Amino acid sequence: MTEMKPLVLDVDGTFLRTDLLFETFWAGLGHDPWATLKAVARNLRHPERMKAELARIAPLRLDLLPVNGEVADLALKSRLAGREVILASASDRTLVEPLAAEYGLSPRVFASDGSTNLKGAAKAEALVAAFGEKGFDYAGDSTADLAVWARAENAFVVGRLPSARALSAHGRNVVEIGNGWDWRALVKALRPHQWVKNVLLLLAMIAAHRFELATLIPILWGIVAFSAAASSIYIVNDLLDLEADRLHPTKCRRPFAAGDVPIPVGMATVAALALLALAIAFALNWAFLGVILLYMALSLAYSLKLKRMRWIDIATLAALYTIRVIAGAAAGEVDVSIYMLIFIFPIFVTLGCVKRLTELTLATSDERLPGRGYGRGDRGDLLNVSILGTIGALLIFFLYSISEQGRELYPTTWILWLAMIPMTWWLIRMVLLGWFGKQDYDPIVFAMRDKLGIGILMITLSLMFWAAGLWGQWFGG
Structure with a gap:
C-alpha cells in the first residue's frame, strides 16, 4: 500500500487565526514591557532570536488561541484517513511543539529555533529535505509561502491571495480556503458606541453658559480628536488583554481575541488614529494638545498596569473621565471651575x-x-x-x-x-x-x-x- 503524503500546515494565519509573533509581543508588553521592548530592539535584524526571546518573556495559553475552523476540519479528516498532519512555522519551536500536542497533531514539527528563521525558502528546503520534491501537501496564507507551494504536490491557499492562483499554471492543484477579515469587524474594534462618552467635553461649556458657535465648533473638533484617541487606546487595550478577553464569557467575541481581525491591522490602525487625534489637537491649541497627550499617556498606563491594581484602577478611570471635561474647556477656551x-x-x-x-x-x-x-x-x-x-x-x-x-x-x-x-x-x-x-x-x-x-x-x-x-x-x- 502506498504511504500517504503528509499534510503540512503553516501556523500563523493558517491553522491559527492569529500570529504567534504578535501574540507573544503583546503578551510580553502586558507582562514585562521593558524586557519586551529591549528584546525587539536588540534583535530587529535577527527575527529568529527575537521570536525565541519573546516566547520566553510571557508564556501563551495555546489552548485559547483562535483556530481556523476549515483548516482544523481538514486536519481532522486527514488524521482520520491515516495521514500525518504536521505543523511547519516560522514561529519559535517552543510554541509550535506544544501547539501540535494540544491539538493531537504529529510530534514532528518544523519551526524556528533561535538560530534559524524557518520562513519562505528556508521552510521549503527543510520540507523537501524531509519528504522530497512534491512529497507533501502544504497549507499557507501569505506570499512567503509561495516558495513552499512551488515544491509541494498540492497547495491549500488560506485567505485571499491572488498571487497564489498562478500556481495552477505550473501544474499544482490549488484549493482555496476562506479566512479573510471583514472591515466591519475592525469598526467594531474601534468601539464607536464608546464615543458617546466624549459628550463630557461639552460640560465645561454648559456649566459656563457659553452657548455660542465660536465655543461649540472647536469643542466638536475636540470630540472627534478624543474619539480617535480613545479608539486607538481601545485597540491597544484589546491587544494587551487577549488572554483575559478569551477567558471572558462575552469579551471572547471581541475581534482581536476571536481572530476576526489580524493583529498587524490593529497596530496600523492604532498609529493612524493616534496621528489623527494629535493633528486635530495641534490645529486647535497647545492647551488641548497637552490635555490629549496626558489622556493618551494615562490611558496607556491604565492598559499596561493600572487596571490590574485594586482601587488605583477606579481612581484612574475617574481621572480619565475628568480629563475629558478639562479637554472640553481647553478646546473651547472656557474657564473651568x-x-x-x-x-x-x-x-x-x-x-x-x-x-x-x-x-x-x-x-x-x-x-x-x-x-x-x-x-x-x-x-x-x-x-x-x-x-x-x-x-x-x-x-x-x-x-x-x-x-x-x-x-x-x-x-x-x-x-x-x-x-x-x-x-x-x-x-x-x-x-x-x-x-x-x-x-x-x-x-x-x-x-x-x-x-x-x-x-x-x-x-x-x-x-x-x-x-x-x-x-x-x-x-x-
Whole structure:
C-alpha cells in the first residue's frame, strides 16, 4: 500500500487565526514591557532570536488561541484517513511543539529555533529535505509561502491571495480556503458606541453658559480628536488583554481575541488614529494638545498596569473621565471651575465602582476577574466607596451653590438645591443597577442609552438652567 503524503500546515494565519509573533509581543508588553521592548530592539535584524526571546518573556495559553475552523476540519479528516498532519512555522519551536500536542497533531514539527528563521525558502528546503520534491501537501496564507507551494504536490491557499492562483499554471492543484477579515469587524474594534462618552467635553461649556458657535465648533473638533484617541487606546487595550478577553464569557467575541481581525491591522490602525487625534489637537491649541497627550499617556498606563491594581484602577478611570471635561474647556477656551472638577471626580469614582460591581455581579464564578484585582468578596467595599462618592459629590455641589461663583452663575439658589433631588435619584439608581447587574459593563455608555436615566438628567439640567435664569433669557418672561 502506498504511504500517504503528509499534510503540512503553516501556523500563523493558517491553522491559527492569529500570529504567534504578535501574540507573544503583546503578551510580553502586558507582562514585562521593558524586557519586551529591549528584546525587539536588540534583535530587529535577527527575527529568529527575537521570536525565541519573546516566547520566553510571557508564556501563551495555546489552548485559547483562535483556530481556523476549515483548516482544523481538514486536519481532522486527514488524521482520520491515516495521514500525518504536521505543523511547519516560522514561529519559535517552543510554541509550535506544544501547539501540535494540544491539538493531537504529529510530534514532528518544523519551526524556528533561535538560530534559524524557518520562513519562505528556508521552510521549503527543510520540507523537501524531509519528504522530497512534491512529497507533501502544504497549507499557507501569505506570499512567503509561495516558495513552499512551488515544491509541494498540492497547495491549500488560506485567505485571499491572488498571487497564489498562478500556481495552477505550473501544474499544482490549488484549493482555496476562506479566512479573510471583514472591515466591519475592525469598526467594531474601534468601539464607536464608546464615543458617546466624549459628550463630557461639552460640560465645561454648559456649566459656563457659553452657548455660542465660536465655543461649540472647536469643542466638536475636540470630540472627534478624543474619539480617535480613545479608539486607538481601545485597540491597544484589546491587544494587551487577549488572554483575559478569551477567558471572558462575552469579551471572547471581541475581534482581536476571536481572530476576526489580524493583529498587524490593529497596530496600523492604532498609529493612524493616534496621528489623527494629535493633528486635530495641534490645529486647535497647545492647551488641548497637552490635555490629549496626558489622556493618551494615562490611558496607556491604565492598559499596561493600572487596571490590574485594586482601587488605583477606579481612581484612574475617574481621572480619565475628568480629563475629558478639562479637554472640553481647553478646546473651547472656557474657564473651568475648580468646584466643578472637585464635584465631578467623586461622581466618576462612583461610576467606576459601578463598572466593577456590574462585572462582578455578572461574573460566572467566584474567582477574581481575569486581568483585574477584584473578586465577588469585594462587592461590599465597592458599594461603600460608591456611596461615599455619591455623598461627596452632593456635598461639594451644595458648597458650590453657596459659593460666590455659584451664586453669580445660579442666582436662585433654592432651585439649585431642588436640582439635587433628581441628581441623587440618578446616582443611587446607577449604583443599584450595578449592584444587581442590570446595566452595561460601561456605566457611561449605559447612561447615554438609558431613557429613564436621561429623563432624570434632563430634569436636573432644566432645574439648573432655571436657577441660572437661562429660560427667561432664551424665551422671555
